[in-house]
Amino acid sequence: MNSQHIVRAYDDELATLGNRIAAMGGHAERMVDEAVGALINADVALARKVIADDIVLDEGQRWIDDRAILLIAKRQPMADDLREIIGTIRIAADLERVGDLGKSIAKRVVAVSDTRQPVQLFRGLEALATLALTQLKQVLDVYASRSIGAIAFMRDRDEEIDAMYTSLFRELLTYMMEDPRNISPCTHLLFCAKNIERIGDHATNIAETVYYVVTGEQLPLERPKEDKSHRVVLGSSSAS
Amino acid sequence: MDVEARGGNLDAVDTLSARDLAAALPDPVVIIDGRGAVLHANQPAGIAFGQIPRGTLLHHKFRTPEMQQLMGGLLRERKAATIDYAERVPIERAFRVCAMPVGSGGLFAIHFKDQSETRRIDRMRADFIANASHELRTPLASIAGFIETLRGPARNDEKARDNFLQIMQAQTERMARLIDDLLSLSRIEMKPYMRSQGEIDIGEVVAGVVESLGHLARESGVEIVFDRPASPMLAPGSRDELIQVFENLLENACKYGQAGGRIDITMAHSRAGPSPEVAVTVRDHGQGIAEEHIPRITERFYRVETGRAPKGTGLGLAIVKHILTRHEGRLTVKSKPGEGAAFTVHLPAG
Numbered sequence: 082m083n084s085q086h087i088v089r090a091y092d093d094e095l096a097t098l099g100n101r102i103a104a105m106g107g108h109a110e111r112m113v114d115e116a117v118g119a120l121i122n123a124d125v126a127l128a129r130k131v132i133a134d135d136i137v138l139d140e141g142q143r144w145i146d147d148r149a150i151l152l153i154a155k156r157q158p159m160a161d162d163l164r165e166i167i168g169t170i171r172i173a174a175d176l177e178r179v180g181d182l183g184k185s186i187a188k189r190v191v192a193v194s195d196t197r198q199p200v201q202l203f204r205g206l207e208a209l210a211t212l213a214l215t216q217l218k219q220v221l222d223v224y225a226s227r228s229i230g231a232i233a234f235m236r237d238r239d240e241e242i243d244a245m246y247t248s249l250f251r252e253l254l255t256y257m258m259e260d261p262r263n264i265s266p267c268t269h270l271l272f273c274a275k276n277i278e279r280i281g282d283h284a285t286n287i288a289e290t291v292y293y294v295v296t297g298e299q300l301p302l303e304r305p306k307e308d309k310s311h312r313v314v315l316g317s318s319s320a321s
Numbered sequence: 322m323d324v325e326a327r328g329g330n331l332d333a334v335d336t337l338s339a340r341d342l343a344a345a346l347p348d349p350v351v352i353i354d355g356r357g358a359v360l361h362a363n364q365p366a367g368i369a370f371g372q373i374p375r376g377t378l379l380h381h382k383f384r385t386p387e388m389q390q391l392m393g394g395l396l397r398e399r400k401a402a403t404i405d406y407a408e409r410v411p412i413e414r415a416f417r418v419c420a421m422p423v424g425s426g427g428l429f430a431i432h433f434k435d436q437s438e439t440r441r442i443d444r445m446r447a448d449f450i451a452n453a454s455h456e457l458r459t460p461l462a463s464i465a466g467f468i469e470t471l472r473g474p475a476r477n478d479e480k481a482r483d484n485f486l487q488i489m490q491a492q493t494e495r496m497a498r499l500i501d502d503l504l505s506l507s508r509i510e511m512k513p514y515m516r517s518q519g520e521i522d523i524g525e526v527v528a529g530v531v532e533s534l535g536h537l538a539r540e541s542g543v544e545i546v547f548d549r550p551a552s553p554m555l556a557p558g559s560r561d562e563l564i565q566v567f568e569n570l571l572e573n574a575c576k577y578g579q580a581g582g583r584i585d586i587t588m589a590h591s592r593a594g595p596s597p598e599v600a601v602t603v604r605d606h607g608q609g610i611a612e613e614h615i616p617r618i619t620e621r622f623y624r625v626e627t628g629r630a631p632k633g634t635g636l637g638l639a640i641v642k643h644i645l646t647r648h649e650g651r652l653t654v655k656s657k658p659g660e661g662a663a664f665t666v667h668l669p670a671g
Binding site: 096099100103104106107108110111114200201204205208211214215218221222224225226227228230231234235241244245247248249251252 | 356357373374377378380381382383384385386388389408409410411451455594595596613614615616617619620621622623
């Protein structure tokens, strides 16, 4: 009876960690979506809300760090459980960074919406954000379902985001060269694009962590690459 | 006349299983236990959200802050509640979610009512107005300019008049196509999102499109070489939407691959994606696409050409991509300037 109770409590503690990760994930997804929405629609009020919301993720990460370390000290977990706990620490760190990047986009909304920008400046950014958000959603869905079949493929999707970012980089440079008045908004947008691209990287990190948690093995570093002939290599104005 | 005499059985109501009841409902219904783990998801739930493995924690799959709050109240205090849940990627969707405790076994039922349509109508209206006003203004301004010239300085210049009228005709034709494309994109976006249940033969779809676009190919002076596999290539999907996918790709190939004189269509089963796929490649031998444009060409109104009057509406590939997203498929593009372009449609098979 007593031992059963102890195991139950341990299970509950593990579940609480997982629940907090899911909540942080949902919060991060919402923040990024709203930050990009605020940027595209020049919605300063929404941007302020995003900036204020970031604290939830900071708190979440601290809470998970504390709890996880306490759990390790108290239960001395092995194998699956240990990986699960280490995994939550790593995922929480990635999600916290995603929140920071969203917040940083939101902070630029005021500067960019100072003057009305032409709509084509935002189309590419919106498409990039859709890619990154889809990646983040799929990764967190895998965390929920633990069906890791799609993970290796998902990681390759990150390259799509990189290619899109590089193309956007070039486009924004063109606008700046066309008209010096574009330099200020386009520079901000360039940072926003970089932030979104970084969000994709964090999503990929999470995918790798989930794979490790579930299987106990690391995804291979070198993965078979398909033909990269279409990948962008810029000369003097190289991106990233 | 009592219930039993009519063939009903009151006892059966008492013993009716949650599974049977959920199966009878047209909306997604998920039954969870006291931890939030999924015990049962009915078929509409599978269609709407994909297979939800048993034991998946519901608040891990549906993660919005509102959902976390709802689940917290439900599991801790057995409190029924209703919230709105929305997803923006990969397809915009919205649901009214009702959660409540059911029965005495510590179970909970979550009911999803699809509200996407109202939300999509709003967004579609906004998008349509933004796109139409932005994209139609340019050709309109140019036509207005030509009319002004024709009524003024070029009033008696026969050669210029002919030239201008030709340009104006081309512009109005493009505007008409643009409106068609905007409408068809809106129509697709409006349709409820559903995983298709019926499998269709993709080879047959492609063959039909090749035949119906024969005249366009002849006019453009290109030959379509379709290597149709002997056996059917089955994938679940909407026939009409997939016809539009291949029509748009073939039209593009005719338009931009004219110089190559030939379009190759090949089909294969592929395992390159997360699940088995049917892959259809439309390959032209035209001027190709520069690498910096490839990631962007499915964006609405993205222009590869600069300076010249655009050939297309800028929506063809956006429509293709949207339809493929609805089918959980994808489009990959391989191209090098001067070596033509290959567009591959990947559709999950079964």
